[in-house]
Amino acid sequence: MRFIIFILFLIANFQAYAVDHDQVLQKVIEIYQLKKSSCDVNTALINKNLIPLGKLLFESKILSGSGDTSCATCHIDKHSLADALPMSVGVGGSGEGHERLNSNGIVVARNAFTLFGRSTADFNTFFWDGMVQEIEGKIVSPIGNGYTYGFKSPLSVAAIMPLLARDEFLGERRLLFNNQHIESIDDQYYFDRFLATNQIIRSIPLSSNSPDLGVLNHELKLIGVDTLSLPLVGNALASFITQKTLTECEPSDWDHYLAGDLRAISATQKEGATIFFGKGRCSGCHNGALYTDFGFHSLGVPQGELGPYLHRQDIGRATVTFDLDDRYRFRTPPLIRVSQTEPYGHSGAFSSLEEVVLFHINPIPFFEKYGWTSEREELTYGRILSTRSEILGFIDISSNEELSSVVEFLKAL
Ligand code: HEC
Ligand code: HEC
Secondary structure (H helix, E strand, O other), rough: OOOHHHHHHHHHHHHHHHHOHHHHHHHHHHHHHOOOOOOOOOHHHHHHHHHHHHHHHHHHHOOOOOOOHHHHHHEEEHHHHHHOOOOEEOOOOOOOOOHHOOOOOOEEEEOOOOOOOOOOOOOOEEEOOOEEEEOOOOOOOOOOOHHHHHOOOOOHHHHHHHHHHHHHHOHHHHHHHHHHHHHHHOOOOOHHHHHHHHHHHHHHHHHHOOHHHHHHHHHHHHHOOOOOOHHHHHHHHHHHHHHHHHOOOOOOHHHHHOOOOOOOOOOHHHHHHHEEEEEEEOHHHOOOOOOOOEEEOOOOOOOOOOOOOOHHHOOHHHHHHOOOHOEEEEOOOOOHHHHEEEEEEEOOEEHHHHHHHHHHHHOHHHHHHOOOOOHHHHHHHHHOOOOHHHHHHOOEEEOOHHHHHHHHHHHOO
């Protein structure tokens, strides 16, 4: 008798532990209100008349000073609109993807994002440091409130920021046109850059000798304007990006699961999802339809020796707020299509999903494996490490099986 009671006791416990992941996930979906597809866009961002102009500006090199760079150079179709490089290579570079590493291009010292998911209504914070943000009906950006210039959305402003960045675009325009405005772009702050760039952009239809010029003039005629302006360029690029990411987006396996197809993801991925939303605490920061809180946190990601700021380091959010507490904090990256956009981290330091997820839990194995880029990095890393978010201490992933199930889940996003 005792033996039977013991067996019953075992079975009851076994059932209690044999978690039905679908049931748990149903609760998670309810609580987090996860119903949106990663392919949703805010169609209000599309001005149909501007799509052909946006496509031309995105794909042709007409906007780039040295005629060697377009948006599509770094936001590449076959890499899910990222560039598969740790850090991007801008003007002066040649080729695509890894070929650019062997060229003489200027390094843009950050990892490129995909553009999928950037056209949703609630996507209000752009770039690793949140340089462009919509706050209380204003587009806060280095050029001031974008709405007052006629930009239609924060995406429109974000889309022209590369044009103001010397290394991504305008770099060597002086070689082409000997344009005096480049001097003010080199030397002064963003507002002056805006004015100066606008001036350059306005002169493109008159002075460019690009083969795409005829097409550009044709497009401008169709919409009834003679010259380009930055707001027009931004709105056209945003219309095109929105249209492109709407029509070319394949719903993910997780989208299918959310839509009710319980077989769309594997049992391991379901386990990973329960950890992601549960004891893994991932959704503490990676939450919402795109798996970001649009907040800024530090993981203490190694900088290498190529950061864009003082001592070749990247202090992240602090470059925008000038707040010491914001040093080394970066916008939580959205995780849609994340398995297609390696390498990872703002400096592209992590070559795989396993590596970056493990780094959240414990940064030491990373340095054991790779060592330090330099003695200076070894000596200064303590300061970066001390800024790591406290939330990371609550991540409870304690076996390699759990780690790999979370990574499997990320592949479904
Ligand atoms: C030299 C490579 C390069 C080129 C050229 C380039 N980008 Fe990017 N793009 C990047 C990198 C790197 C980032 C991340 C930069 C950061 O956050 O500081 C980025 C970020 C963005 C973002 C913000 C995405 C987000 O999640 O916040 C948008 C929008 C964008 N680029 C659009 C464009 C458009 C439009 C063009 C053409 C006008 C363009 N890019 C040209 C490399 C490039
Ligand atoms: C404290 C907030 C926070 C928590 C909790 C968190 N992350 Fe992150 N995650 C970030 C930030 C911030 C970055 C980018 C850091 C950087 O590059 O400096 C990041 C980067 C990533 C990346 C790389 C994405 C890319 O495009 O480069 C992945 C993947 C990721 N996190 C997955 C996870 C998983 C899985 C968990 C749970 C185990 C988790 N994160 C928990 C804030 C967080």
